């Protein structure tokens with residue numbers, strides 16, 4: 454069964470054609486261009502998203518030179534828009550997951566925090582989709598429907614009005630244990646009268662698409678992070694992956710139950726496959742490739758390939774909290790901003806670059822510590838994927854500060870491969886979940902080179918600076 458898997462991400466859309474015996478036989482990538490507004494807004498042009506999906510799909514298919522049996526779609530998770538259900542025409546810009554403008558809507562619901570967080574497993578934060586949907590209704594339009602981008606793209610491809618259960622679990626209006634829309638929460642966000650997409654499993658065939666020629670079934674729909682967790686073969690409780698993309702996203706499989714984190718992580722549906730649901734705990738670093746793009750924009754590096762040579766001499770006395778778009782789990786301070794401390798006349802460009810990489814790794818180490826607290830088990834191994842795993846300096850800093858061995862996934866297409874495996878499960882009911890994923894190849898390993906004391910000392914100092922930074926903002 455050959456699959457066209459499309460990974461519609463924040464900075465681009467990737468499409469791959471995967472054949473079970475020949476592997477990836479066609480690849481195409483089309484960039485998309487988020488616009489960073491001064492007020493914390495981050496928007497995308499929905500038409501650009503759709504065109505990128507169509508262009509990447511067509512290009513991958515023509516590179517592969519063969520037909521496919523199913524089309525799969527991984528999506529950004531929390532990016533939303535308003536659109537006309539009759540025509541599919543967008544009625545707003547897409548409001549991107551990094552957009553902080555719905556923070557006021559969350560603040561208004563402060564007294565309901567416990568109820569919302571307990572029922573959804575999430576944090577009452579503008580990052581998730583329902584506050585953004587409410588923001589669109591209040592500030593942009595009362596017309597049409599408001600949904601996450603997957604529901605709109607799937608409508609464009611198939612004519613169906615659906616979202617998958619993993620995407621719904623990133624909304625703040627899903628009852629996580631029942632996996633149904635929650636009327637009480639919808640009322641709280643003033644979304645009670647909105648038509649909502651039907652929630653489907655990740656391995657459901659939702660319809661057919663003629664967007665790429667002859668009609669092809671569409672099945673295998675999932676949030677991009679969950680797709681990568683699946684591709685990395687994290688099928689057992691306790692197995693974890695971190696994807697280094699626009700942000701970094703650490704997910705740990707928790708098995709058939711969705712335990713609520715007492716420590717600031719969030720809980721989502723990892724997938725529903727073969728009528729079985731798996732859950733995951735997840736923590737986020739909002740800016741990783743975004744931080745590297747910022748380093749490029751301000752002229753500290755000319756391209757991501759400069760990261761390793763420039764940071765070779767280390768950060769010196771410089772400590773960086775790279776909170777360029779706020780701090781996510783476990784702090785949940787969207788208002789935080791980046792700081793550099795310890796900068797002196799002898800500080801070099803390389804010290805600043807190294808401090809940003811260390812700051813990213815420190816945030817991941819904070820997440821690992823919370824995962825260990827929540828699960829009561831030390832993490833044995835962290836599997837990683839995503840473009841920035843090419844930075845050996847960043848991977849080594851992550852191994853050093855997390856004090857965990859790291860294995861780098863051998864393919865640069867983890868997310869698309871995860872969606873493709875779900876697509877195969879959708880059209881081949883005899884295929885098992887384990888056989889659909891196969892064995893993850895490893896292209897690199899990193900062992901911690903720092904001792905535990907050195908890592909703890911660094912993290913204590915880093916944590917103090919982060920804490921002072923947050924106090925000053927209060």
Ligand SMILES: O=P(O)(O)OC[C@H](O)CO
Pocket residue numbers: 461462463464528529530531550677678698699700702
């Ligand atoms: O577009 P990516 O790959 O950076 O991932 C987006 C995240 O899933 C947002 O939560």
